[in-house]
Amino acid sequence: MKKKIIFFFFFAISTFTFSQNFDFEGQYKYARSLASKNPDSSEIILNSIIDSAQKKKQPNYLAKAYYLKSFNSYLKSDAKATLDFAEKALKISSENNYGPGKALAYRMQGTQYAKLGLLKEASQSLNKGLDEIKNNDSDEGHELKGMIYNSFLILFNENEYQKKESYSKNAVREFQKIKNIPRRNELLVSAYTNLGYNLSEVKKFNEAQSYFVKALAFVGHDNHYLRANILHDIGFSFSQQNKPDSAVSYYQKALKIASQYGFSEKKIEITKNLETAYKQIGDLPNAQKYKLENLELKDNVSYSQKMAVDKTFSQKEENFNKQLSESYTTSKGLITACIILLLILGIIIFYIIHLRKKYKNTVTEIYEKGITPASYEADPQESAEDQTGISVPADIKISPEVEGSILLGLQVFEESFDFNNKNISRYNLSNTLNVNTKYLSAVIKKHKKFNFNQYINHLRINYIVDKLKNEPQYRKYKINHLAEITGYSSHSAFSLEFKKITGLHPSAFIKTLDEIA
Incomplete structure (x- = not known):
């Protein structure tokens, strides 16, 4: 009986000590780094952060953890979960007046709305995110502003190059102000890749190549999501140069990474471009293969997208009714x-x-x-x-x-x-x-x-x-x-x-x- 009491006492002390010493910042950074490598592994760490943050009353880290869960869901093309987790992050941040948390939540809301074709709602959310941290000159503030500028790119079509270039360069400027060199370089990867992609759209291939080289120099070997993005965008650049063989090679490398780590959103984009590249080559069987794969991927996410859109408009209707009541x-x-x-x-x-x-x-x-x-x-x-066919009698007598x-x-x-x-x-x-x-x-x-x-x-x-x-x-x-x-x-x-x-x-x-x- 004494041994049981001693064991229970020791277990209680260990649990208390662990909860006291939980490294929220370190665990959050670890979960964030895993998000671009393996979202499923990141989820395990995030669940631990959420559990500890609720027990220790750490609303800021609770909000940031839900933001990362929203980001992971976005990578998997789960639109409904993306918006649900972003809403949780926004609610917690608003209740605790935590500006960076609200900016993160608005960023994910805006990005997902844009993917669903809700461009007005997307623009509103992203602008709200910028308003929350416009006067924040810390590393975190510059990071968030740069990320939001990157997200704005989804709103513009290929004919709005000047807007794309402006927001891309704003993102680069914000990231370059970050004092933490490893984090700065990691964030610059996506900004340089976006610039390379935008320049490829307007046939400025030499400039585009210089930014792709910079992106490849900074990206970590195990940052699978960003590496897939770079390879895909290089493939797009070759496609724009009418070099479909090279485009296919890079698209296939990107698809391999996206498939291995479950980046469904990126797979949809890659398979669509593979279909186009194979058509340029004249390889119709492969073009048909990736067309069907793209349709299947879209069908797999269409229900989630429908639920997300329904929820978005349902929330707008609820807000309207609330205002009407007031x-x-x-x-x-x-x-x-x-x-x-x-x-x-x-x-x-x-x-x-x-x-x-x-x-x-x-x-x-x-x-x-x-x-x-x-x-x-x-x-x-x-x-x-x-009238132009073979003459046959009017009653059309046909032998049995x-x-x-x-x-x-x-x-x-x-x-x-x-x-x-x-x-x-x-x-x-x-x-x-x-x-x-x-x-x-x-x-x-x-x-x-x-x-x-x-x-x-x-x-x-x-x-x-x-x-x-x-x-x-x-x-x-x-x-x-x-x-x-x-x-x-x-x-x-x-x-x-x-x-x-x-x-x-x-x-x-x-x-x-x-x-x-």
Whole structure:
């Protein structure tokens, strides 16, 4: 019993001593260095910092730890987690009036908003971040200002080179003011890389190369994220110089690092550029490979991005309602506006409920009974084509042997899913079946009850509906990908035909299908 008491006492003393001596600054710097090397390892240290900071009431380090978790989530393309952790960092920093923490949180908010296409919100967040540390002349202040200037670059398109150059040089100037040489050099890597990339966009390749050389000289061998960035941007520079072979070489090196350490955001950019580079070379199989990989990566992050955007607008709506509530007592006009708004909202909700019920009934019927075939419609294009085709008697008498041969050919055509070929036409199908177009149209009309275009569209839409019903992963694909699968030339052409045949837009059909299946 005495041994147990002594052991418990020793354990309590050890735990207390450990908590007293926890090196927050050292552990934070270690976690920060790991973020660019291996985000998963960084998370372990950050969880330890958060636990100790909560126990020891260290709000500044708690905020900074959540900022780093936000940054790690950004590297993995988890938009929702990025914004969630940034919001936590911002809340803690605001409650404790910690300016650098607010600047860090605003920086991550702005960067993620820009990636989601919310450019107005991104600009507002980044400017708020600058306001928090504009008068801070410490190493930390210069570091944060430089990082925020770098983040501003995402807001500009390739035609806004002067703005990009200005913000890039501002970042370099801020980083050069940092007295801590190792940290200064580490931060200058990203600034030099950005300058190299921007100069490559405007064909100033010699200047760009000088900045890439500087970046490579400063980057640590184990700083995997920055090294992947540099290799990618050098590849981009070669691509701009019409040297696709060299571009591919550097892109592949960057992709290897990004894949190994889970930098999903960077992988999306690299695979897109690899597709372009392989097209320049004329290597279409590899171009298609990386196109599909890029689509898959985008599909994997699209749900997270949707949740993040929904949350962003939800928060904006909540803030608006809060402001409306605060001004309620001083403005009767706003009360009237709210009542009208609620009435409109009620009408909209009623309409949405009615529409969803209608959608549900339609999708349920399709799910249970399949697509109801449309009635035959005369196709003026078929008549126009027939005028230049082989002459056939008006009543189109087809021998049983020929008719059977055409039907057998159509069966093979349907079973091999050749109707999803982009280049399919009545002319080339008749050539494949070795019959004239008029015979083909007559057999399709008699046995399928469609004109040729109706027949192809019905097969395609029926095919994709079957995939959506039986293979749930198809519901995660974007509409333009579904259009490509089924051989349509555009997103709009596919959507138009899908709605014409099923009665619903593809996105409404998929959403409703998820509810009933």
